[in-house]
Amino acid sequence: MAILNYPSPLEVLKWIVIILVLGLAIYIVQNEVDRYRKRIRNLPGPIGYPVVGNLFQLRDKVTAQHYQTWAKTYGDVFQVQLGNTTAVVINSSKAAKALFLGQSHALNSRPTFYIFHGKLSKAGKSVTSIGTSPWDDSCKQRRKAAAGALIKSKVESYAQILNLESREFLKDILAECQNGEVDLDFRPAVRRFSLNLSLTLNYGTRVASVKSLDDDPLLREIIYVEAKISAFRDTSKNYANYIPLLRYWEPFASLFGLNKNPNEAADIGRRRLAYNNVLLEKLGQQVKEGRDKPCIQGAVLRDPDAANLTREELISVSLSMMAGADSNIPTLGWAILFLAHSPDIQEIAYTAIRDAGVLELPSTSYASTKVPYMGAFTKEISRYFVVLKLGIPRATYTDATWGAATIPANTLVFLNSWACNRDPEHFPDPHTFNPLRWIPSEDGSTPHAHQFAFGIGGRMCVAQHLAHNALYTVFLHLIAHFRILPAAGESRDEIHPLEGLKGKATFVGTPRGSRVKFIPRQPEELVEWLG
Numbered sequence: 001m002a003i004l005n006y007p008s009p010l011e012v013l014k015w016i017v018i019i020l021v022l023g024l025a026i027y028i029v030q031n032e033v034d035r036y037r038k039r040i041r042n043l044p045g046p047i048g049y050p051v052v053g054n055l056f057q058l059r060d061k062v063t064a065q066h067y068q069t070w071a072k073t074y075g076d077v078f079q080v081q082l083g084n085t086t087a088v089v090i091n092s093s094k095a096a097k098a099l100f101l102g103q104s105h106a107l108n109s110r111p112t113f114y115i116f117h118g119k120l121s122k123a124g125k126s127v128t129s130i131g132t133s134p135w136d137d138s139c140k141q142r143r144k145a146a147a148g149a150l151i152k153s154k155v156e157s158y159a160q161i162l163n164l165e166s167r168e169f170l171k172d173i174l175a176e177c178q179n180g181e182v183d184l185d186f187r188p189a190v191r192r193f194s195l196n197l198s199l200t201l202n203y204g205t206r207v208a209s210v211k212s213l214d215d216d217p218l219l220r221e222i223i224y225v226e227a228k229i230s231a232f233r234d235t236s237k238n239y240a241n242y243i244p245l246l247r248y249w250e251p252f253a254s255l256f257g258l259n260k261n262p263n264e265a266a267d268i269g270r271r272r273l274a275y276n277n278v279l280l281e282k283l284g285q286q287v288k289e290g291r292d293k294p295c296i297q298g299a300v301l302r303d304p305d306a307a308n309l310t311r312e313e314l315i316s317v318s319l320s321m322m323a324g325a326d327s328n329i330p331t332l333g334w335a336i337l338f339l340a341h342s343p344d345i346q347e348i349a350y351t352a353i354r355d356a357g358v359l360e361l362p363s364t365s366y367a368s369t370k371v372p373y374m375g376a377f378t379k380e381i382s383r384y385f386v387v388l389k390l391g392i393p394r395a396t397y398t399d400a401t402w403g404a405a406t407i408p409a410n411t412l413v414f415l416n417s418w419a420c421n422r423d424p425e426h427f428p429d430p431h432t433f434n435p436l437r438w439i440p441s442e443d444g445s446t447p448h449a450h451q452f453a454f455g456i457g458g459r460m461c462v463a464q465h466l467a468h469n470a471l472y473t474v475f476l477h478l479i480a481h482f483r484i485l486p487a488a489g490e491s492r493d494e495i496h497p498l499e500g501l502k503g504k505a506t507f508v509g510t511p512r513g514s515r516v517k518f519i520p521r522q523p524e525e526l527v528e529w530l531g
């Protein structure tokens with residue numbers, strides 16, 4: 001009888017390790033061939049490392065600034081490899097105009113990402129906001145509906161909403177500022193202002209008080225979920241978007257209990273859909289009964305051209321409006337800090353407001369005023385800070401060309417808005433904060449007609465007029481009625497648009513500072529004026 005020679009456990013383990021190492025080596029070789037093939041011919045770009053490409057060279061850096069540095073070596077338009085994904089980065093205003101305006105159709109799409117689209121949005125019945133939707137007929141319809149509700153003339157009709165929310169913002173600050181005796185954390189007031197803009201403009205509903213941000217379960221849910229969504233959208237983190245190997249690791253991590261919440265993205269997607277359904281349902285009922293307040297979603301529901309939008313498409317429009325708060329909050333926060341450290345600019349702005357006769361007006365007139373210096377100041381805030389320093393990622397819809405290079409359809413594209421807004425050919429002395437650059441010269445021409453904080457081309461921000469008017473109105477209220485000083489011990493470092501950020505490599509630039517002193521110019525009169 002033959003005796004079977006079973007291998008020892010050590011032998012088995014040895015073979016398992018050999019097979020795993022061999023498998024990994026074959027995978028890596030194949031993967032490197034794949035990554036090499038994905039490089040775009042005739043387009044320069046830095047060489048990265050196996051598997052990760054250029055990702056680790058960008059870790060803990062403000063990505064847009066790093067790309068701006070690379071542009072000095074590789075030119076205005078270059079490619080990077082983020083793991084297995086090839087991305088094209090556009091770093092000068094001239095190149096941005098040539099590509100996003102000159103080849104607008106080819107650059108008109110948005111990419112899909114493994115985490116955001118594959119997990120979060122899939123769980124939310126694949127409903128994505130306009131800003132995260134690839135270009136197709138549905139996206140075109142949704143963009144048209146949103147843009148229709150946000151054109152310049154419609155935005156003028158939202159003036160009372162902007163005035164009301166700015167007034168409420170001042171009330172929140174006045175209630176807590178103790179005449180400038182304390183360093184006040186302005187974030188709750190800023191959050192309420194921005195959330196109210198999104199909610200009122202989109203659904204005709206609003207947050208009654210700062211306290212209800214914490215007390216009201218629906219609002220708490222919105223704030224929590226929107227913050228999570230912003231994190232899942234972050235293009236500089238979420239490495240599983242770029243390195244497929246990490247996706248294979250996920251089931252093992254869950255098996256060994258290393259991934260605390262493997263279904264988090266899907267869960268957040270479902271929760272976002274749930275509260276938007278509740279809000280849309282409520283508005284639909286109000287529209288039916290004729291007791292709805294004027295709002296974007298109400299306008300869309302009543303718009304005969306939008307009648308063919310499905311419920312998912314209506315929700316998509318809402319998601320897009322809610323996402324706007326993500327950009328408004330840090331921009332307003334940074335501007336408050338900037339004002340605190342810039343008494344000279346506060347003084348010029350206050351004088352301009354006073355000389356334009358705004359101080360004699362009721363708050364209900366503020367949004368409809370046109371104080372040139374304040375309009376210019378608002379534009380310069382957006383240009384100088386650039387909250388989305390790499391814009392919102394784009395993708396090529398069809399092949400595009402740059403010099404001798406063909407950028408194939410479905411390539412990830414980043415507009416380096418930070419670099420374009422600091423482009424000395426477009427903005428002389430670009431590192432100086434100078435609102436006067438926006439004041440029209442005597443012949444009526446504005447030297448710099450385009451700044452890139454809202455993007456450029458066919459997928460540019462649909463709400464740029466609204467966002468500008470909202471910021472203009474709140475700045476007008478704030479500067480007319482308060483002086484702002486820095487918090488104790490804070491230096492100008494906190495307003496550096498790169499060094500002053502909380503977390504360098506984040507998609508949305510958020511200032512790390514959050515406290516200033518607010519001193520009412522005329523406390524008693526202000527109470528009365530605010531009503």
Ligand code: HEM
Pocket residue numbers: 130131132143146320321322323324325327328331382387388391392393394452453454455456457458459460461462463464466467
């Ligand atoms: C300071 C405030 C804001 C900034 C800096 C900003 C910036 C941007 C940028 C950079 C883009 C991408 C543009 C491109 O790819 O060329 C964008 C897209 C978009 N923004 Fe804004 N935004 C702001 C506020 C808002 C608000 C308040 C809303 C909604 C009420 C909004 C709605 C949208 C939508 C729907 C898109 C997607 C457009 C598309 O993909 O076709 N934004 N925004």
